[in-house]
Amino acid sequence: MSMSRLAHLTALCIAATVASSSDARAEGRAALGACWSAAELAGKAGEKATHRETYDPTVEPRTEAEPLAPVAPALRGSIRSVKLPPGEKLVALTFDLCENAWEVSGYDAPIIDTLRKAGVNATFFASGKWLMDHKERAQQLMADPLFEVGAHSWTHRNFRLLPPGEMRRDLALNLSADSQLRRTLSGRSCYRPGTGPVDASRPLVFRFPFGTCNTEALDAVNDAGLLAIQWDIPTGDPAPAQSADAIAKSAATAKPGAIIVMHANGRGHHTAEALPRMIEEFRKRGFGFATVSELIAKGEPVIKDSCYELKPGDNLKYDKLFPAANNSAPPPAPKPAPAATGWGAGVRNAPAASHPAAPITADKP
């Protein structure tokens, strides 16, 4: 193991070990309760729905994030899962909080409520614009010692097609939004930093919108100091036809060290319904739950030089569905229909360009 890799992993391990003591977590949980009442943390009616909205540049954060050291060579690339030591049975539940320029997407409160009630660690990958449009919810997630909040671009553009300059600007906006909220959060007197499973002062991990990348995109993300996290278990939850049963069954195929992708922005249509049985099933089989950074700190990440769903090249079709460098309008309904398990499945139900006024809701696309 190279020294630089060791240094990076040591930083992750220290964060995971120091902060995961039950005392620290209990303190963090108490602090969360001091910042927000149970009623404020709980879900509210209508929060899951996504609304069409014209992009307003004033939503862009004004502050600049501190630059981060580039990712060490041995951790660069697309991380799909983690090889854990024998007997270590952990999986990482991950939830994307995607938000396009042309919308304000939702907050799927029952998912978060279930995770909190069951004491389950999870990672959220939040688009910067989602953070700015859901400032209070975002800070609740950042403050919760159960959770890790990672980055997911500014407005969910396809990084495989973005010119390098736009990629850097997009990442900078994403990190600035994240930094702005973490600074606000650390200024709250009730907040106790350092009680979570990982260093909560900055995002450590990034997920590509649509899970699409190329070499330049991987470099841009790694150079920005973020580990590029893919998955090895797609649940297909953006497809409205993907039942709770099917989502839970997909997750149940996970082996120790798996990274499972779902959505908590309203586009995980039956995810909240699937989650309790998914958690129960994993626990019955002796599994525990870790954030992505904790998982990586505990084993050897499985890293590839391209991003894909299940097989190399299987998401190249998304470039036709999401070709716009500037996604200021929803994509038209694609033809032919994309695979049922992937990203395109959810987009199939996005409003057609001819119906721009139609509200986008989770249940009535």
Ligand SMILES: [Zn+2]
């Ligand atoms: Zn996304």
